[in-house]
Amino acid sequence: MGYVLGFEEIDSTNVADVGGKGVHLGELSRINGIRVPDGFCVTTDAFQRVVAEAPSIDAQLDLLSRVEPDDHAAIRTLSADIRRVVEGAVIPDDIVAAISESLARLGEQASYAVRSSATAEDLPTASFAGQQDSYLNIAGLPAILRHVRRCWASLFTERAVTYRRRNGFDHRKVRMAVVVQQMVFPDAAGILFTADPVTSNRKVATVEAGWGLGEALVSGLVTGDVYTVRDDQVVTTAVAAKPRSVQASPGGGTRDAPVEPQRQTQPALTDEQVVRLVRLGRRIEAHFGRPQDIEWCLAGDDFHIVQSRPITTLFPVPRTDDQENHVYVSVGHQQMMTDAMKPLGLSLWQLTTPRPMHEAGGRLFVDVAPLLATPAGRANLLGTLGKSDPLIRDALQTVLDRGDFIRSLPDEDPIAAPAGDPPAPIETDPAVVTQLIRHSQASVATLRSEIQTLSGPALLDFILADIAELRRVLFSPQSFQVIMAGMEATWWLNDHLEAWLGEKNAADALTQSVPHNITSEMGLALLDVADTIRPHADVVTFLHRVVDEGREGDGFLDELAGLAGGREARDAIRGYLDEYGMRCAGEIDITRTRWSEHPATLVPTILGNIKNFEPGAGKRHFEQGRQEARRKEQELLTRLRALPHGEQKAEETKRMIDRVRTFAGYREYPKYGMVSRYFAYKQALLREADRLVRTGTLREKEDIFFLRFPELQEVVRTDDVDAELIVERREAFRSYEALTPPRVLTSDGEAITGRYRRDDAPPGALVGLPVSAGTVEGRARVVMDMAQADLEAGDILVTAYTDPSWTPLFVTVAGLVTEVGGLMTHGAVIAREYGLPAVVGVEQATRLIRDGQRIRVHGTDGYVEILA
Numbered sequence: 001m002g003y004v005l006g007f008e009e010i011d012s013t014n015v016a017d018v019g020g021k022g023v024h025l026g027e028l029s030r031i032n033g034i035r036v037p038d039g040f041c042v043t044t045d046a047f048q049r050v051v052a053e054a055p056s057i058d059a060q061l062d063l064l065s066r067v068e069p070d071d072h073a074a075i076r077t078l079s080a081d082i083r084r085v086v087e088g089a090v091i092p093d094d095i096v097a098a099i100s101e102s103l104a105r106l107g108e109q110a111s112y113a114v115r116s117s118a119t120a121e122d123l124p125t126a127s128f129a130g131q132q133d134s135y136l137n138i139a140g141l142p143a144i145l146r147h148v149r150r151c152w153a154s155l156f157t158e159r160a161v162t163y164r165r166r167n168g169f170d171h172r173k174v175r176m177a178v179v180v181q182q183m184v185f186p187d188a189a190g191i192l193f194t195a196d197p198v199t200s201n202r203k204v205a206t207v208e209a210g211w212g213l214g215e216a217l218v219s220g221l222v223t224g225d226v227y228t229v230r231d232d233q234v235v236t237t238a239v240a241a242k243p244r245s246v247q248a249s250p251g252g253g254t255r256d257a258p259v260e261p262q263r264q265t266q267p268a269l270t271d272e273q274v275v276r277l278v279r280l281g282r283r284i285e286a287h288f289g290r291p292q293d294i295e296w297c298l299a300g301d302d303f304h305i306v307q308s309r310p311i312t313t314l315f316p317v318p319r320t321d322d323q324e325n326h327v328y329v330s331v332g333h334q335q336m337m338t339d340a341m342k343p344l345g346l347s348l349w350q351l352t353t354p355r356p357m358h359e360a361g362g363r364l365f366v367d368v369a370p371l372l373a374t375p376a377g378r379a380n381l382l383g384t385l386g387k388s389d390p391l392i393r394d395a396l397q398t399v400l401d402r403g404d405f406i407r408s409l410p411d412e413d414p415i416a417a418p419a420g421d422p423p424a425p426i427e428t429d430p431a432v433v434t435q436l437i438r439h440s441q442a443s444v445a446t447l448r449s450e451i452q453t454l455s456g457p458a459l460l461d462f463i464l465a466d467i468a469e470l471r472r473v474l475f476s477p478q479s480f481q482v483i484m485a486g487m488e489a490t491w492w493l494n495d496h497l498e499a500w501l502g503e504k505n506a507a508d509a510l511t512q513s514v515p516h517n518i519t520s521e522m523g524l525a526l527l528d529v530a531d532t533i534r535p536h537a538d539v540v541t542f543l544h545r546v547v548d549e550g551r552e553g554d555g556f557l558d559e560l561a562g563l564a565g566g567r568e569a570r571d572a573i574r575g576y577l578d579e580y581g582m583r584c585a586g587e588i589d590i591t592r593t594r595w596s597e598h599p600a601t602l603v604p605t606i607l608g609n610i611k612n613f614e615p616g617a618g619k620r621h622f623e624q625g626r627q628e629a630r631r632k633e634q635e636l637l638t639r640l641r642a643l644p645h646g647e648q649k650a651e652e653t654k655r656m657i658d659r660v661r662t663f664a665g666y667r668e669y670p671k672y673g674m675v676s677r678y679f680a681y682k683q684a685l686l687r688e689a690d691r692l693v694r695t696g697t698l699r700e701k702e703d704i705f706f707l708r709f710p711e712l713q714e715v716v717r718t719d720d721v722d723a724e725l726i727v728e729r730r731e732a733f734r735s736y737e738a739l740t741p742p743r744v745l746t747s748d749g750e751a752i753t754g755r756y757r758r759d760d761a762p763p764g765a766l767v768g769l770p771v772s773a774g775t776v777e778g779r780a781r782v783v784m785d786m787a788q789a790d791l792e793a794g795d796i797l798v799t800a801y802t803d804p805s806w807t808p809l810f811v812t813v814a815g816l817v818t819e820v821g822g823l824m825t826h827g828a829v830i831a832r833e834y835g836l837p838a839v840v841g842v843e844q845a846t847r848l849i850r851d852g853q854r855i856r857v858h859g860t861d862g863y864v865e866i867l868a
Helices: 012-028 044-053 057-066 072-087 093-106 141-156 158-167 271-288 343-352 369-373 375-388 390-401 430-451 456-474 477-501 518-533 537-548 555-560 566-580 599-612 617-641 646-694 701-706 709-718 723-737 804-810 826-834
Strands: 004-006 039-042 111-118 134-139 176-182 188-193 204-211 225-230 233-238 244-248 254-258 292-299 302-310 327-330 358-360 363-367 744-746 769-772 775-782 796-799 815-818 838-840 854-858 863-866
Touching: 004 012, 004 093, 012 039, 012 044, 012 111, 012 176, 012 271, 012 302, 039 093, 039 111, 044 093, 044 141, 044 176, 057 072, 072 141, 072 158, 093 141, 093 176, 111 141, 134 141, 141 158, 141 176, 188 271, 204 271, 225 271, 233 271, 271 292, 271 302, 327 390, 343 363, 343 456, 343 646, 343 701, 343 709, 369 375, 369 390, 375 390, 390 744, 430 456, 430 477, 430 646, 456 646, 456 709, 477 617, 477 646, 518 537, 518 566, 518 599, 518 617, 518 646, 518 804, 518 826, 537 555, 537 566, 537 599, 555 566, 555 599, 566 599, 599 804, 617 646, 617 826, 646 701, 646 709, 646 804, 646 826, 701 723, 769 826, 775 815, 796 804, 796 854, 804 826, 815 826, 815 854, 826 838, 838 854
Parallel strands: 775 796, 796 815, 815 838
Antiparallel strands: 004 039, 039 176, 111 134, 111 176, 188 204, 188 292, 204 225, 225 233, 244 254, 292 302, 327 363, 327 744, 358 363, 769 838, 775 854, 854 863
C-alpha cells in the first residue's frame, strides 16, 4: 500500500490504511462543489513498522491488555511509558522520504494541520472523536515529523487506553494513521450538524459559528452563535458574545487572542452564508447516506470543509418507501422492554403480534399516523394513551398541534361499517378465569411434549405453526374481555369514588392480593424458597460465595447436594424454576438469558429474602394484602351508605369491587403463557443451533440470535449461512444498545419526549404518573440490574423499567419509581397488588435520584421529592 496516500487516492475501501478521518477526507474531496484543503495521509503501515521496530513496546502492550479498566494508576504509568517510546522512535528513511515528497508537491513552506486518524475512529458504530490529538499551523519537515510521532503516541493517552479497555477494543488491533492537511486561516469557523443533535430531527440543520479557528468552539473557550435551518430558511438565530478566538501563531501552533469589542456581539455568518453552508452539508450528507457532523472554515466568502463524520447519537428512523409523514410510538415503552432486541427476538415478536410494526435501532414501533388522521381514531388513541402513558399522549398532541404534519381525513361512513352486536358483557364468575388458565396450561403442555423430538426444517415449520396457536390463546376474545372487564372496573371505581367521596385512586387498595396473579405469586414463592434455605447455615454461606464469585450457569445447584440441607435447597430452587424459570429481564426477546439458564441471577434476591424476612412471610404478605383490601372495601361502602342514594351507590360499588377482584389478577397470565412458549421454542432452537455448530455451519450457538426467523429457516434447510451478515448484525446490535429509544418518533427523525402538563407538584419535585396510591419515605436504591440488587426492607426501588422478572424484589421494598411505565403495565399492577406506593414515567429518574438519597414517593398524586 505504501507509507503515504494523497487524498485523491483514498476512498471508503481504505479505512484500514488511513483510519476514519482519512477516509472521510478522501471521500469529501471527491464530492462535486465541496472545497477540501489538500493533503495526504501517513498510513497505518508506517505506524506498524515504527512500532514494531521500537524496543520494549510488545511487552508493554501485553501488560496493558491485562490491566483492569478502573486501575487508573497502572494505566497512567504504562500509557506514559509507551508514549515516551513512540515519541522518541526513529522514523525509517524511506518513510521520511515519502512524507518529504508529498510536502514538496503541496508546498514545503506552507502550514499544515497534523491530525491523528485511528482505524476505529469516527466509525458509525464507535465514535472515538476526541480520543486522539490534533496539531495546527505546523510548518517544515522536521516539525511535521515530530508531530506525526506525537499523533502516533496519542493512541496511548490514558483516556484513549481507558476508553478501549471499557469498550472491548484490542490495543494491538487499533492502528494509527496521520492526516497532514494544508491549513486554512479562516475569518470564522465552526460545526454544522445536518440533523438537530438535541431532537434528532433530520429536517433541521444546526450551525455553530465563532471567529478564527474552530478550536475555540471545540475546546469550549467560547460559546458560538447557533443557527437552525429548515427548508432553506434560517428558523432561529442565537448570537453569542465571542470575546476570544483561536488564531495561528507566527512561529507555528496557535494562540488564544482577544476579539475587538465591536466584533464580539456581531454574528459570525450572514443568513445567506448559513443557508449556503447547510446546502453544502446536505450534499455531503447525501454522499455518505446519513446525517453528518461537519467541521468547516470560512475564508473570504468561501467555505472549506475540513472534516465530516457520522452523527452517532441519533436514533435511526424506520425505513419506508413512501413520501408520507409517519408518527411512530415505541412498543418497548408499552411492554417495559426499552433495551435493544436481537433480530431473532424482533422477528418472533412480530410474528406473535397482530399489529404491523416497524423496526429502528433494534426496537419496534407502531405507526399511528393513520389513526391520528381521523377525528374518531384520534380521540380513541389519545383517550387510551392518556390513561396509560400521558407522556406519549402529550408527544402526539404536540405533533397534532403543529397542524401540518398529519393529513386530516374524515371518519369512515358509519352506515358502511359492518353491522354486528357487541359481545355480551362477561359475568363476574371466577370460573371464567380458572378455565382460561387451564386452557393455556394444557396448550403449553402439548407444545412441550410435541417439540421434544423435532429437529431440522420440521422443527422450524412446527414452531411457525405453533405461533398460530400462541396467537389464538393470547388474543382469544374471552381473554380480552376478562382483561378489559378488570381495567374498566378499575376506572369505574377510581372515577366514581373520587367524585362521590374525594378518594383518589381508590382501586389501588382494593386490588391488593387478588387471586390468580401469576406474577405476584412468583414474588411470594421466592420467599418460600428462602424459608427452605434459611435454617441451613452451610447452604447460606455457599450461596454468598456463588454471588461473590459471579458464577454463571446452573452448576452450583449440583454442588449443593453435598451440603447439610443442600438437597432441600436445590429441590426448592429447581421447583421454583420449573414454575417460573422461563422468565428474565426483557423476556419478550426470545434471545435473552432465562432464569433456568442462569439460576444464579436469583441468588442475591433469595439471600436478601433470608436476611430481610421471618419464616412464613410469603403467606403473611398475601393475607395482609387481602385483609387490607377487605378493610378498605368495608370503609368505602360504609361512607357511601351515608350519602344521598347511598344504598344504590354502595351496591354498584360492591358489584364493581367484586368484578375487579375476580378479573384483575388474570391481566398477567397471557404474557406468562406466551413467555412459557417462547422458552420451549428457544430450547429447541438452541438444540438445532448445536447441530449447526457441529456441522461447521455456525461458529457458535448464539449466532442464530442474529438471524430473523425466515433466515434461520433457510439456514436450517440449506446448512449454509452468510457469516458476514452475522458479524454486521452483531456490530449493529452493539451500537443500538448505546441508544435511548424515544417514546414518539416522527419520520423526520424527531424524537418527541412529551411533558406532564401539571402544576400540582411542589417546586423541585420529579413528576410522573401515579399508579399505586399511598405515600412512603425511605432510602432510594438505584438498581439497573436485578442480579446486582442489594435491598433492605423499607428501601425504595428506583430503576429504568420493571417487567415481571423484577417482581421478587417488590416484596422487600416499600415503594417504586421507574422511568418507563403506564397505569396497566406490570410494575404498576404488582405495586398495587403488594400495596406499594409507586410513581412511573419519571423522566431520567435513575440519573436525577442518587443511590442512597432519602426520597418521598407520592403514589396518589404522582411525584417524587428528594429529601436529602
